[in-house]
Amino acid sequence: xxxxxxxxxSGVVPFNWYLILSVILFALGVAGFxxxxxxxxxxxxxxxxLNAVNLTFISFSYKMNQNDGHIFxxxxxVVAAAEAAVxxxxxxxxFKNRQTLEIDEVSSLKN
Amino acid sequence: xxxxxxxxxxxxAVLCGxxxxxxxxxxxxxxxxxxxxxxxxxxxxxxxxxFIAMAQLIVYAGAVMVLFVFVIMLLNExxxxxxxxxxxxxxAGAPLLFAFVAMMSAIVVRILPPSEGVTFGKMTQGTAQAVxxxxxxxxxxxxxxxxxxxxxxxxxxxxxxxxxxD
Amino acid sequence: MQLWLIPLLPLAxxxxxxxxGRKLSKPVVNAIAVGSVLLSFLWVLKTLNAxxxxxxxxxxxxxxxxxxxxxxxxxNIGVDFAVDRxxxxxxxxxxxxxLLIHIYAVGYMAHESGYYRFFAYLNLFMFFMxxxxxxxxxxxxxxxxxxxGLCSYLLIGFYFLEKFATxxxxxxxxxxxxxxxxxxxxxxxIGNHFKTLDFASVFAQVKTMPVEANIGWITAIxxxxxxxxxxxxxxxPLYVWLPDAMAGPTPVSALIHAxxxxxxxxxxxxxxxxxxxxxxMALDVVAxxxxxxxxxxxxxxxxxxxIKKVFAYxxxxxxxxxxxxxxxxxFSAGVWHVMTHxxxxxxxxxxxxxxxxxxxxxxxxxxxxxxxxxxxxxxxxLFCAGVAIAGVPFTSGHYSKDxxxxxxxxxxxxxxxxxxxxxxxxxxxxxxxxxxxxxxxxRGDLQDSHGHDAHGHDAHGHDAHGHGGIHESPPVMWIPxxxxxxxxxxxxxxxxxxYLEPMFKPVEGAPEWLGYIAIAVGLGxxxxxxxxxxxxxxxxxxxxxTFATPYRWILNKYFVDEFYDATxxxxxxxxxxxxxxxxxxxxIVDGAVNGAGTVARSVGxxxxxxxxxxxxxxxxxxxGGSILVIxxxxxxxxx
Numbered sequence: 001x002x003x004x005x006x007x008x009x010s011g012v013v014p015f016n017w018y019l020i021l022s023v024i025l026f027a028l029g030v031a032g033f034x035x036x037x038x039x040x041x042x043x044x045x046x047x048x049x050l051n052a053v054n055l056t057f058i059s060f061s062y063k064m065n066q067n068d069g070h071i072f073x074x075x076x077x078v079v080a081a082a083e084a085a086v087x088x089x090x091x092x093x094x095f096k097n098r099q100t101l102e103i104d105e106v107s108s109l110k111n
Numbered sequence: 112x113x114x115x116x117x118x119x120x121x122x123x124a125v126l127c128g129x130x131x132x133x134x135x136x137x138x139x140x141x142x143x144x145x146x147x148x149x150x151x152x153x154x155x156x157x158x159x160x161x162f163i164a165m166a167q168l169i170v171y172a173g174a175v176m177v178l179f180v181f182v183i184m185l186l187n188e189x190x191x192x193x194x195x196x197x198x199x200x201x202x203a204g205a206p207l208l209f210a211f212v213a214m215m216s217a218i219v220v221r222i223l224p225p226s227e228g229v230t231f232g233k234m235t236q237g238t239a240q241a242v243x244x245x246x247x248x249x250x251x252x253x254x255x256x257x258x259x260x261x262x263x264x265x266x267x268x269x270x271x272x273x274x275x276x277d
Numbered sequence: 278m279q280l281w282l283i284p285l286l287p288l289a290x291x292x293x294x295x296x297x298g299r300k301l302s303k304p305v306v307n308a309i310a311v312g313s314v315l316l317s318f319l320w321v322l323k324t325l326n327a328x329x330x331x332x333x334x335x336x337x338x339x340x341x342x343x344x345x346x347x348x349x350x351x352x353n354i355g356v357d358f359a360v361d362r363x364x365x366x367x368x369x370x371x372x373x374x375x376l377l378i379h380i381y382a383v384g385y386m387a388h389e390s391g392y393y394r395f396f397a398y399l400n401l402f403m404f405f406m407x408x409x410x411x412x413x414x415x416x417x418x419x420x421x422x423x424x425x426g427l428c429s430y431l432l433i434g435f436y437f438l439e440k441f442a443t444x445x446x447x448x449x450x451x452x453x454x455x456x457x458x459x460x461x462x463x464x465x466x467i468g469n470h471f472k473t474l475d476f477a478s479v480f481a482q483v484k485t486m487p488v489e490a491n492i493g494w495i496t497a498i499x500x501x502x503x504x505x506x507x508x509x510x511x512x513x514p515l516y517v518w519l520p521d522a523m524a525g526p527t528p529v530s531a532l533i534h535a536x537x538x539x540x541x542x543x544x545x546x547x548x549x550x551x552x553x554x555x556x557x558m559a560l561d562v563v564a565x566x567x568x569x570x571x572x573x574x575x576x577x578x579x580x581x582x583x584i585k586k587v588f589a590y591x592x593x594x595x596x597x598x599x600x601x602x603x604x605x606x607x608f609s610a611g612v613w614h615v616m617t618h619x620x621x622x623x624x625x626x627x628x629x630x631x632x633x634x635x636x637x638x639x640x641x642x643x644x645x646x647x648x649x650x651x652x653x654x655x656x657x658x659l660f661c662a663g664v665a666i667a668g669v670p671f672t673s674g675h676y677s678k679d680x681x682x683x684x685x686x687x688x689x690x691x692x693x694x695x696x697x698x699x700x701x702x703x704x705x706x707x708x709x710x711x712x713x714x715x716x717x718x719x720r721g722d723l724q725d726s727h728g729h730d731a732h733g734h735d736a737h738g739h740d741a742h743g744h745g746g747i748h749e750s751p752p753v754m755w756i757p758x759x760x761x762x763x764x765x766x767x768x769x770x771x772x773x774x775x776y777l778e779p780m781f782k783p784v785e786g787a788p789e790w791l792g793y794i795a796i797a798v799g800l801g802x803x804x805x806x807x808x809x810x811x812x813x814x815x816x817x818x819x820x821x822x823t824f825a826t827p828y829r830w831i832l833n834k835y836f837v838d839e840f841y842d843a844t845x846x847x848x849x850x851x852x853x854x855x856x857x858x859x860x861x862x863x864x865i866v867d868g869a870v871n872g873a874g875t876v877a878r879s880v881g882x883x884x885x886x887x888x889x890x891x892x893x894x895x896x897x898x899x900x901g902g903s904i905l906v907i908x909x910x911x912x913x914x915x916x
Contacts, residue, residue, distance in 0.1 A: 015229055077171055100188075
């Protein structure tokens, strides 16, 4: 077990705490994705995962002192926005057809 | 000081995340997600990503989440129904996730020992000018491609959500 | 010298008659069939004359190479034809006697359906036989070997609407196949050891090798070649097809099963003389099989009632004599007997065919008799053949048989004595047949005024014969008989051993009294037959009832066919039906194929469970998989 970092009020935050925060948020996103049944909630969990990844990008960008990570993060946001638009449109269509938002009902490919 | 701020914002983010997972009504989850995004924006600021922090607040929290809220309210489904899950699924989920987090953290700590810290203000490349310069010179092609992507998404969304022609 | 014309002319006849024969008229079919063989015979004469075969030349083989058939590394087989003195003899026999038989068949088959088909097959047979004889390597010989077997099958089963004919054809082909198996193995061994199949090269190499005392490669090759020869030339143990082959038309019996095809084994052994001379054991086996076959077949021939069967067993017996000739080292004596046998055996068969033709299909000796006055020409020529086969002095058969018996005595005296007894039996049964047929009272069913339909055992099919009574054959049939009779009587003066001296050492040093004993025994056989069947016909019946059991055994051919049936054929059929069909095919093969399908289906239904249709299940699998990958990589420390 590596030694726990000293908590000092001098203000220096160990770098890997950011990554651990990213891991925790990602895990929460996975949990929401797997264990919630409302489609929109599942979608929001995906957004949470994307945010966690963004945090990782920004952290490493800080570490390397370059802003390429910011740009990647920017693109991630753009793509997430596009995906959200299309995904919500799909959800609307699914709701129109099945009158329900439960993810288990969307199972036409069942054996 | 930085540490306290970080812990504060990180705590907010985690709590909102847990709230997102645990709440039954989707609108509560959506608002929790907004909280997560706000906290994250502040953390980005601490890491020197000014432009990104603003973009997060404006685009992500301000547009995408509003879209989510619109759709939730449009569909107005209400709370999720409770479902009976198998025993081992109910009791295995949380420990498994905890194990996952622990494992990843161990790996992270092993690779990046807590040598250096983060101080506010050390990163200066995160300004809009710096990011913008790079975006429009080196990363011009991905920029244009994502514009096309957004265009396609718009068209897709319109087609999918339009009324059926009878 | 265009040797290729010799076999190709009959092949052209086969193609023309085979393809167009149905639409051509009978004279045209005749012209094509007989004409092609006639042209081939004339070309043989011209070629042999040009090579000096008739004037003391042709001491070395004359070879023509056409093209390379197989080339694999240093192993080279070309399509070569070669002519030496041995080949010359066979060429004359095959084309000459073949020509006579073709002419005879024009008359014999005049009323048969499938006329053109018969002549097409006959021409095809001539082609293959000539390829066999002209071939300059073992592979070409084998091509001819197989081809004559095929034609034999086609011609034996010529009356294919009769079951016994097709059965006989099958039997001939299958039994021949067993022999061919031995032949093929021998060819493989030759190719393996001598790295070539060409006669000249193989024999040149064998000459430099010592004579094998024990069983070695050369002995193995010799024995396997002998196995092939026993199949083709109807020796023990593979002779059983020849008597059944009498189901074919009589010209076929004469040409294929008396004069030419069955001598292919003799030719092959004579050709491989160099090999056999280097393995005394193989030669011994040849002689023993020959003498055994000669004796056994002669005993069976004593009691047969079908005229063609008598002559069939006689053929088997005479072939045994030829094998004795070869096996005792007197190769030229064996070859001499081939030639004389071709004359008198073909004559016997064709004459029998004449008798059958006269009697509208009757073949049973018990239903003949007193025909001497009605078909005199046939009677005369048949008696010419009879004296030749009995070895009466100055006939052709006498000289050749004498040569063989002398060689047998010098090799092993007991063979000579058995040979002499066999000669006596030969004379006896041939003259028995002739006396039963031509003398005494007519015992048959035919009225003299108009012809009955007495269908004989070869399904001669003289349905709408329409001729009146018992009549002599037309000239187209008895002229070849007459020519053959002259050859049977005078052919002995063609001194084959002297002719073949450059190739085979002649046998010398036999005592004088050997020949006299043989003559005496032959004449004694004739006398005994006259006694039994002319003077007092009651004697044979008395003998038959006294020695009932041996008589039954001989009459039933020693139950050899039944023995083969029980030990070989039935187990094979049973094995094939019970094991191979039901178990191997139905259960194993079908089971495997169906099983593959069943397994695929079960695997599929197993995998189908993964396609639950629930998105969250899929996601769970993804997460689980990625956790495993991360754990693995983390533990390995590859981060």
